[in-house]
Amino acid sequence: MFISQSKIDDLIASDGAFLDLTTELLQDFVDLNAPARLSIVTRQDLIFSGGQIAREVAARFGCETQHLAREGSAFCAGEEIFSAQGSFESLHKAWKIVQIVFEYSCKISTYAHEMVALMREANPRCVLGATRKSFPFAKELCVNALIAGGGSMHRLGLHDSVLFFSNHIRAFASFSEFCAQIAKFKERAPERKIMIEVASEREFSELLKYAPDAIMCDKMSPGELRACVLRRDETAPQIKICAAGGINKNNCAEFAATGADVLVSSAVWNQGVCDLSGKIEFI
Numbered sequence: 001m002f003i004s005q006s007k008i009d010d011l012i013a014s015d016g017a018f019l020d021l022t023t024e025l026l027q028d029f030v031d032l033n034a035p036a037r038l039s040i041v042t043r044q045d046l047i048f049s050g051g052q053i054a055r056e057v058a059a060r061f062g063c064e065t066q067h068l069a070r071e072g073s074a075f076c077a078g079e080e081i082f083s084a085q086g087s088f089e090s091l092h093k094a095w096k097i098v099q100i101v102f103e104y105s106c107k108i109s110t111y112a113h114e115m116v117a118l119m120r121e122a123n124p125r126c127v128l129g130a131t132r133k134s135f136p137f138a139k140e141l142c143v144n145a146l147i148a149g150g151g152s153m154h155r156l157g158l159h160d161s162v163l164f165f166s167n168h169i170r171a172f173a174s175f176s177e178f179c180a181q182i183a184k185f186k187e188r189a190p191e192r193k194i195m196i197e198v199a200s201e202r203e204f205s206e207l208l209k210y211a212p213d214a215i216m217c218d219k220m221s222p223g224e225l226r227a228c229v230l231r232r233d234e235t236a237p238q239i240k241i242c243a244a245g246g247i248n249k250n251n252c253a254e255f256a257a258t259g260a261d262v263l264v265s266s267a268v269w270n271q272g273v274c275d276l277s278g279k280i281e282f283i
Helices: 005-016 051-060 088-122 139-148 175-179 182-188 201-208 222-235 252-256
Strands: 035-042 064-068 080-087 127-130 162-164 194-198 214-218 240-244 262-265 276-282
Touching (some): 005 088, 051 080, 051 088, 051 139, 088 127, 088 139, 088 252, 088 262, 088 276, 201 214, 214 222, 222 240, 222 252
Parallel strands (some): 127 262, 162 194, 194 214, 240 262
Antiparallel strands (some): 035 080, 064 080
């Protein structure tokens, strides 16, 4: 995952732009330049992610990363997930930035991993697609964590896919009038898949006649979604079905079992943080 140096610098500036006042007060009692080691340990089972950002932050403070796991690695409670060496002063500057990156990133990757496992047990072909509702100013961290957990991005942004929502469709006199233009949309963007959101079985059935590439069923119950999948299988099996609206770890298996191809969810972004601890010791 490419992360620009300016993004790393902005992250550092948000916490360590000036000086570490607390550590500076120790200068008459402690050699701030003495070599030390930072260790980040998890207090819970997790799926690791965020290592690239952590390594870059440590390096900017002149610290050398010693232990860095592969993205997507599984750790048990009590295990070390990251370590770095540097001066006592520098490690204190890097410590909380690194730990906070891991706390948020690993929570996303862990939750995504748990959702994917539940979905695949119910439907091995079903894919987790996260919405673009990730944290503002942190898309690189969020997307990297999601992928480490086995998920994928439903949409990275407006630029990467075609998805007509109800707000687009209302620009037409009727749903039928909109559907009649789908062939023209395909002509204007022949290399793109055309996806359209529907909110009812009636709209779904009408839309099938116009053969979009994918249909996103919004806020349907598992029963309604299953009915749509069966109708698709009978008439247009090439069309992909995405399900969206309130899907999370508690209900993803039920939605996956309907036969949907993709479950679209924002739940991975709002699960809080992992429980980690950091220790700095002289070496």
